[in-house]
Amino acid sequence: MQPAQRRAYGRRATPAVAALITVLAAAGLGGCTGSDAKPGTDDGASGDSGTAVSAEPGRYRTLPEACGAVGRKTLQTLLPGAEQDDRVYDGQAAVTYDIDRRDGCRWKLETASGTRYLTIDFQRVVSYDPSVSDDDRAQAAYEKKAAAAHIPAATGSPSASSSARTKGGASGGSGSSSPSGSGSAAAGETGKDDKGDKGSKDNKSDTGDKGDKKSGTPSSDAGASGGSDQTDTAPQDTAPRRLDDLGDDAFLDDQLITKDSGIHRDITLVFRSSNVIATIEYDQWTTDTKRIPSSQELQENAQDLADELTGRLNE
Numbered sequence: 001m002q003p004a005q006r007r008a009y010g011r012r013a014t015p016a017v018a019a020l021i022t023v024l025a026a027a028g029l030g031g032c033t034g035s036d037a038k039p040g041t042d043d044g045a046s047g048d049s050g051t052a053v054s055a056e057p058g059r060y061r062t063l064p065e066a067c068g069a070v071g072r073k074t075l076q077t078l079l080p081g082a083e084q085d086d087r088v089y090d091g092q093a094a095v096t097y098d099i100d101r102r103d104g105c106r107w108k109l110e111t112a113s114g115t116r117y118l119t120i121d122f123q124r125v126v127s128y129d130p131s132v133s134d135d136d137r138a139q140a141a142y143e144k145k146a147a148a149a150h151i152p153a154a155t156g157s158p159s160a161s162s163s164a165r166t167k168g169g170a171s172g173g174s175g176s177s178s179p180s181g182s183g184s185a186a187a188g189e190t191g192k193d194d195k196g197d198k199g200s201k202d203n204k205s206d207t208g209d210k211g212d213k214k215s216g217t218p219s220s221d222a223g224a225s226g227g228s229d230q231t232d233t234a235p236q237d238t239a240p241r242r243l244d245d246l247g248d249d250a251f252l253d254d255q256l257i258t259k260d261s262g263i264h265r266d267i268t269l270v271f272r273s274s275n276v277i278a279t280i281e282y283d284q285w286t287t288d289t290k291r292i293p294s295s296q297e298l299q300e301n302a303q304d305l306a307d308e309l310t311g312r313l314n315e
Contacts, residue, residue, distance in 0.1 A: 055127065058134030058275025063122045064312045066105035067091040070120070074308055078118055078282065078301050079109040100124065114262070114286040114293075120309065121279040134275035135248075142249050142272040145279075149268065151240055151251040238295045246306055247271040247278075254295055262286065265293035269302045273313055280305055 067090065075082075075089045082088040094104030104121040125138035146153075243250035250271035257264050264285040271278055282302045284293040 054130040055133035055136070058125065058138065060124055060274055060276050060313065062100045063103050063124050063276065064309075064315070065099070066103040066120055066122055067093050069105075069122075069309060069312045070305065071308065074305055075107065075118075078305065079107055079116055081111045082109045094121070101126070113288065113291075114264075114284060116285070117281070117283040119279075119281040120305075121281075123277045123279075125275045125277065138272055138275045138277055139249065142270065142277055145270050145277075146242070146249075146251050149240065149251065149253045149270075151242060151253065154242060154249075238299055243269075243271070243303070246303070247273040247310055250306070252299060252302065254299060256292070256295075263289055263292060265295060265298060267298045267302045269306050271306055271310070273310055276313060278306070278309055278313075280309075 070078075070091075072089060079088060088107060088109050091105040091107045094102075094106065096102045096104070101124050102122065104119065107118040109116045123141075125134055125141055127134050127137035129137075238254060240253045241251065243252055248271075250269070253266075253268040255266045255268075257266065262285050264283055267280075267282040269280040269282075280302050282298055282305075284298060286293055
């Protein structure tokens with residue numbers, strides 16, 4: 001009986017051994033497969049995308065309503081003589097397709113001594129590149145405007161300063177002009193830097209051709225509506241320059257134009273607060289060629305308005 005039992009045991013052992021071999025082969029195949037794969041390759045890629053950090057968004061998500069952003073008392077100072085027609089202070093809204101991205105307003109006052117124009121434009125800059133913040137995008141757009149207006153570069157940018165000196169050398173220290181066409185270039189940039197609409201640029205057609213500018217300022221009496229006397233060379237504190245105490249960045253450009261149909265002084269003030277760029281254009285035209293608009297008065301009015309607008313942005 002024992003041999004028979006051994007044969008039976010042998011027959012029973014054969015499937016077990018085969019099963020064991022199958023298990024070991026499967027384990028070995030799995031081990032080989034696991035060793036061929038490179039751990040961390042796929043995980044690293046997915047980990048990188050999961051930990052990528054987008055640039056910080058800008059502070060502002062909306063814009064103030066431009067025509068309502070300027071107080072009545074401020075408008076009375078900027079546009080003196082309109083008290084008899086309050087409709088002048090309502091302003092004309094700029095055409096815009098998204099008031100959270102671009103908004104502007106324009107005022108015009110005509111008197112016997114001349115005409116004043118006031119335009120404000122708000123542009124909220126949004127970066128669609130996750131590696132570039134809204135603030136950085138807005139700062140780049142602001143610097144393009146400053147370069148177009150030939151404003152001296154900020155401290156710490158020697159190459160830009162050298163370029164500005166080269167372009168502006170012919171004008172010397174005159175505060176009433178910068179190289180020909182700079183004022184119009186600065187105004188044109190207002191509607192070009194973002195994907196928004198053209199803002200208030202299109203509403204400037206009746207202010208005359210500003211492209212032809214003359215260096216130097218004719219001797220003058222008081223401004224058309226008051227102000228101090230002007231000389232051939234403006235004092236340093238009224239020359240086109242950067243402003244240190246307004247928003248994150250700011251500059252002021254002052255142009256006296258004498259070759260158009262009338263004499264006019266154009267003040268352009270641009271400031272950036274986080275991801276919003278605000279542009280103020282304040283122009284005074286005079287019908288009396290012997291009375292030159294006051295640079296100091298217009299600049300002070302524009303700066304007071306800019307201070308008010310920064311407060312409106314932060315409301």
